[in-house]
Amino acid sequence: MKKIAIIGAGIAGLSAGIHARANGFEAEIYESHAVPGGLCTSWRRGDYLVDGCIHWLCGSSGKGPLGKYLAEVGALEGRKFVDREEITRIEVGSEGDRRWFVAYTDPERLNAHLKELSPGDSAEIDRFTALIRKFADFPAGCDKPAELMGPGDFLALMKAIKPFMREYRELGSLTIEQYSARFASPHIREALREILAMPGFSFFALLMMMSWHATGNAGYPLGGSLALAESLERRFVSLGGSVRYGAKVERILTERGKAVGIVLADGSTIRADFVISAADGWQTIYRMLDGNHTNAKIDRMYRELPLFNSIFCLSLGIDRDLSSLPALSVHCLKTPVTVEGITLKKIGIKSYCDDPAMAPKGKSLIAILYPADFDRWKKLAEDKESYRAEKEAISDILVGAVEEILPGIRTDIEMRDAATPVTWERYTANRRGTIEGWFISPKTLTMRVPKTLPGLKNFYMAGQWVQPGGGITSCVKAGRDAISLICARERTRFSPATGGRQAP
Ligand SMILES: Cc1cc2nc3c(=O)[nH]c(=O)nc-3n(C[C@H](O)[C@H](O)[C@H](O)COP(=O)(O)OP(=O)(O)OC[C@H]3O[C@@H](n4cnc5c(N)ncnc54)[C@H](O)[C@@H]3O)c2cc1C
Incomplete structure (x- = not known):
């Protein structure tokens, strides 16, 4: 049985571990912290459970590809979700003319509410809510990692996204601020700008998020974020995987252009056939690998691209x-x-x-x-x-x-x-304490980050540093992708982990 050493028991590392076991690899996760989850966490303070993460989980309904990825790793099993009627409500307008904007998840209700706020914007409001409805069916990519997609897969993907291309061409390059300028009402413009309160954020990404909410596919998991991470950890352990906590990885061992193991902070060396880093990208590339496996494009990304604050x-x-x-x-x-x-x-x-x-x-x-x-x-x-x-x-x-x-x-x-x-x-250990890695602007919306590094075989990256925009479900998919790539390298067929509540 070949061994995969996985760095980090965040969502991506746990997902990689689960799929590794499902595909017959020995898998051990090395985590510097004392609990699983990474950013997906909660902590107890007296009678209260403080949560540090999830507002909504894309794919929570269990339907579609996103739901499938969550179900495969046991994220949905026994978990109840609240599908909220509102994403947020925001007080807008100036003194003497204050109103409440409510971002209803139901497009019909949102439509009526926006028209109450600004009847003069009716035509644009109709277009906006029609977009939310339409994009609920936007394909969430391909099951295979992009690196393994063949011409047939690309053709199938192009066919699936074709009905959305007109809107994408029109809106894909807009920030939320730029899109909001289409409305005459200063209240609606202000509301849209503040819905995520992140200047420069891609309008298209907001649209996708609102579409998932509209179809009950972005629920809040009751019990909080750590409980969600723990259910992945349980699945991993039940499949025979193990997590070593308090195990900070200092270095990734390489020999003749191949990753062959890791070195922990206590000096111990662990040999492995493959190494996956599901930890911070910068730490991985420039500390654990001493910057020996990078190129101008990677350096520029880490030097110049904005991160989520x-x-x-x-x-x-x-x-x-x-x-x-x-x-x-x-x-x-x-x-x-x-x-x-x-x-x-x-x-x-x-x-x-x-x-x-x-x-x-x-x-x-x-x-x-x-x-x-x-x-x-x-x-x-x-x-x-x-x-x-x-x-x-x-x-x-x-x-x-x-x-x-x-x-x-x-x-x-x-x-x-x-x-x-x-x-x-x-x-x-996330760079600059960022909460989701690379910021999603119109420029980075479709950015593809390589999951391997130049001149280094048997090494893969997973998580929010190869999945721009981060997010729990993307990171689950990133862990799955890393194992798909290893299976392809081993010339074996990738079989996703199974179990959990599968959607009808
Ligand atoms: C406040 C907040 C709100 C969020 N809201 C949402 C939301 O509503 N919905 C959503 O989908 N996502 C949300 N996210 C984003 C989501 O939590 C992250 O994108 C995702 O959890 C990242 O997972 P990851 O596995 O890539 O990385 P991480 O969670 O960063 O995991 C990396 C792990 O590696 C470990 N590690 C690092 N270095 C080492 C080392 N040298 N040796 C050993 N271990 C190491 C770390 O301790 C950590 O456990 C939110 C995040 C935050 C902080």
């Missing part, structure tokens, strides 16, 4: 029932607050009240997130006391802002947990 996340455990709060809402502040030198005129509140795992009955867990400055936090972290003091100071400011929305809340807070960009970096 990292975040500051304040989670609050509150002794009050806040179940009337929507899952995600963005409120205008009468008194804007300044954090990290940036004035926040609005504040987003994420509520977990529809998930009983997060807080005791009658109590609530909420979180306030904003994109934070990695370099600033990294500098602060050089002095533990200043870092801790700044975390507290910013948390106080944010609590003050929440107090404006939920008067009297301060006295009901019984748990406070703040995570900074350095927290994400420390626990997952």
Whole structure:
């Protein structure tokens, strides 16, 4: 039995492990942290379960290729999802003309709501919601990794995407801001810009996300993110795989242009026939492999391409029932607050009240997130006391802002947990604490990142660094792809793992 050494027990590493076992390889995962999941995680604080990840999971219905990939690794088995009626609600407009924009998941309801906001935009609103409906059927790529697609596969894919090409040609190069300019209403323009609050984000990617919501295929998994990762870990172990925790990989061993194993931080060497890195891309290429297997294109990507920002996340455990709060809402502040030198005129509140795992009955867990400055936090972290003091100071400011929305809340807070960009970096080693790797702009939307490195055989990469835009389901697919590639190299037929709740 040939051995695959997998670096990282995040979603991609676990998925690779599961498919490796299903295809008869010996598989061991080496994880520097003490728990599985990587970015897909939650942590306990007293009676509360703080969540650090999932808002929605694409493929949650179990239908279509995305659902199939999740089912194969056991991500859906026994798991309940909440299909929310709203993606978010955002307060828009200026003083004296404030309105609530609700991003309903149902396109009909969204259509009616947008027309109430701006009857003059009816024609554009009809086009927008028709797009959401249409793109629910957009093909999610090919089962095979792009590297193994033959002419027949390309032809089949081209045929499947043909009905969408007209819209893609028209909209694929637009950011959300550029698309929003099609609406006359300043309220709708503002709402669309803030729906993800990431300037430069691809409109097309937003459209796909809204389409998945519209078909009940982007639910929130009850029980939180770590529970989801643990179900993959259980599947992997039940198939005979093993995970070694507290095992930081320092180096990937190479001999004559071939990966032959890994070296752990404790100095031990593990030999393997194949190595998959499902860890941070930069660390893999420039640290674990000393930059010996790169080229100008890879160097330019890692030097120049923008990443998803990292975040500051304040989670609050509150002794009050806040179940009337929507899952995600963005409120205008009468008194804007300044954090990290940036004035926040609005504040987003994420509520977990529809998930009983997060807080005791009658109590609530909420979180306030904003994109934070990695370099600033990294500098602060050089002095533990200043870092801790700044975390507290910013948390106080944010609590003050929440107090404006939920008067009297301060006295009901019984748990406070703040995570900074350095927290994400420390626990997952992701570059600059990014939450999803490469940023999805119109330029990177269809970017293909190689899963192998120049001059290095028997080595593959998986996860958000080869799957621009990241996300749980993409990373599940990336782990699957790595094993497909190894099977192709071994000239054996790839058989996906089976089991779990398969959609009808
Ligand atoms: C706040 C937030 C919200 C998100 N929301 C969503 C969402 O709603 N829906 C969605 O689909 N996705 C969401 N994501 C993105 C998603 O979580 C990630 O894209 C995905 O989990 C990345 O998985 P991965 O396996 O590629 O990498 P990671 O999760 O980064 O896993 C890498 C693993 O490798 C380990 N590792 C690193 N270096 C080493 C080493 N040297 N030796 C050993 N182990 C190592 C790390 O500890 C980690 O466990 C969100 C992420 C965040 C942070």
